[in-house]
Amino acid sequence: MPEEASDVVVIGAGLIGLSVAWRLAADGIQVTVCDPTPGTQTSSVAAGMLAPVTEVEYGEDALLALNLASVAAWPGFAAELEALTGLPAGLNRTGTLSVAYDVDDAAAIRRLAEYQRRLGLEVEELTGRETRKREPLLAAGVTAGVWVAGDHSVDNRQTVAALLRATELVGVRLIRQRVTRILTTGTTATGVQLESGDTITAPQIVAAAGPWSAQLEGIPQELLPPVRPLKGEILRLRVPEAYRPALHHTVRATARGFAVYLVPRPGGELVVGATTSELGYDTRVLAGGVFSLLRDARMILPITDELELVESVAGLRPATPDNAPILGPSGIDGLLWATGHYRNGVLLTPITAQVIAETVQTGAVPELAAPFLASRFSEHGQADGSAETVPKVAR
Numbered sequence: 001m002p003e004e005a006s007d008v009v010v011i012g013a014g015l016i017g018l019s020v021a022w023r024l025a026a027d028g029i030q031v032t033v034c035d036p037t038p039g040t041q042t043s044s045v046a047a048g049m050l051a052p053v054t055e056v057e058y059g060e061d062a063l064l065a066l067n068l069a070s071v072a073a074w075p076g077f078a079a080e081l082e083a084l085t086g087l088p089a090g091l092n093r094t095g096t097l098s099v100a101y102d103v104d105d106a107a108a109i110r111r112l113a114e115y116q117r118r119l120g121l122e123v124e125e126l127t128g129r130e131t132r133k134r135e136p137l138l139a140a141g142v143t144a145g146v147w148v149a150g151d152h153s154v155d156n157r158q159t160v161a162a163l164l165r166a167t168e169l170v171g172v173r174l175i176r177q178r179v180t181r182i183l184t185t186g187t188t189a190t191g192v193q194l195e196s197g198d199t200i201t202a203p204q205i206v207a208a209a210g211p212w213s214a215q216l217e218g219i220p221q222e223l224l225p226p227v228r229p230l231k232g233e234i235l236r237l238r239v240p241e242a243y244r245p246a247l248h249h250t251v252r253a254t255a256r257g258f259a260v261y262l263v264p265r266p267g268g269e270l271v272v273g274a275t276t277s278e279l280g281y282d283t284r285v286l287a288g289g290v291f292s293l294l295r296d297a298r299m300i301l302p303i304t305d306e307l308e309l310v311e312s313v314a315g316l317r318p319a320t321p322d323n324a325p326i327l328g329p330s331g332i333d334g335l336l337w338a339t340g341h342y343r344n345g346v347l348l349t350p351i352t353a354q355v356i357a358e359t360v361q362t363g364a365v366p367e368l369a370a371p372f373l374a375s376r377f378s379e380h381g382q383a384d385g386s387a388e389t390v391p392k393v394a395r
């Protein structure tokens with residue numbers, strides 16, 4: 001079987017794999033990316049919210065620091081991508097409005113706002129009237145809001161397209177094939193085998209296979225990352241010219257206890273998401289999912305009834321037991337994880353690329369990423385969370 005060589009092989013061409021490949025190749029490293037369906041999976045399904053503040057969950061403080069670092073990195077990342085490719089990266093820095101439908105919903109968003117303030121995050125509580133002043137087409141029944149200036153959004157499909165072009169421009173080799181096996185000698189990864197039977201040898205492999213990361217073959221079962229697929233259905237609606245812009249900001253609503261978000265795109269698209277279900281690799285869109293998203297969206301934005309339903313799709317969030325990504329050493333020399341980004345993979349794209357590129361080139365995991373090592377899930381994980389070191393790839 002033909003055998004080729006590369007400095008680095010990246011498994012997976014979603015936002016994570018593509019951005020890692022771009023960063024490494026821009027630094028002069030020879031990179032090969034393998035993916036049978038580049039850019040078309042979870043990264044193209046997502047809503048594209050860049051929302052460290054409104055996504056914050058009780059007890060996820062380490063993740064918050066990483067999320068904040070990544071939202072801060074997004075403008076530079078987008079500008080660099082646009083300068084290189086001449087394509088839009090899709091960044092939309094318009095802030096986010098959390099809204100509540102009834103009084104119980106209002107109590108819930110106020111409790112969260114209180115927690116966000118305790119964490120030092122910038123949030124501004126609004127009355128129902130003030131909320132509707134910012135978004136005049138919201139339902140008259142909206143009782144309260146919380147304004148979050150620092151949470152933004154991106155048209156993630158534009159980002160994927162720009163990254164595919166950027167990787168091409170910096171000389172990344174894209175092979176449209178599945179990796180069937182990670183090749184090892186003893187406890188060292190030496191390359192990958194493709195569907196065709198061909199192999200690519202490389203001193204460094206970065207596994208960025210999203211929700212499929214735990215299915216990779218060739219390494220011991222106990223070293224596979226604990227990543228599982230968490231299904232989410234999402235809709236894309238089209239706002240007729242007469243109603244544009246239906247919304248000026250991302251709106252995240254609590255509507256009679258149900259969570260729904262509406263993310264407007266400058267071109268008139270409105271993304272409505274998302275359901276959450278543990279159904280393995282099932283990506284069928286169920287009628288119940290579409291029903292509940294539309295029911296909740298129209299409660300908050302009554303003109304939803306007048307919008308064209310353009311797309312309904314389901315994707316698989318790469319979820320982990322603690323909702324945080326898995327970055328860096330795998331327990332196999334020469335194999336790094338860049339996976340498990342769960343509901344924040346679009347947000348975490350720039351910082352993940354930075355962390356993994358630095359790890360590959362310096363041999364050390366940056367301090368910011370130390371809480372996200374795979375070893376935190378193993379019995380022998382580093383109890384102090386300190387960074388591990390890995391062999392480095394020279395430019």
Ligand SMILES: Cc1cc2nc3c(=O)[nH]c(=O)nc-3n(C[C@H](O)[C@H](O)[C@H](O)COP(=O)(O)OP(=O)(O)OC[C@H]3O[C@@H](n4cnc5c(N)ncnc54)[C@H](O)[C@@H]3O)c2cc1C
Nearest residue numbers: 012014016043046047048049179210232315344345346347
């Ligand atoms: C409904 C929904 C809404 C979301 N909304 C947001 C949001 O608003 N904001 C946010 O930040 N995140 C959001 N996310 C999460 C985000 O989409 C993911 O965290 C992110 O896309 C993960 O990127 P990835 O590159 O790891 O995975 P993917 O985009 O799935 O890419 C993985 C790639 O690996 C390839 N692959 C798999 N196995 C192999 C193999 N053996 N060989 C070669 N290639 C392989 C696949 O073909 C795929 O292209 C959402 C997710 C869903 C489902």
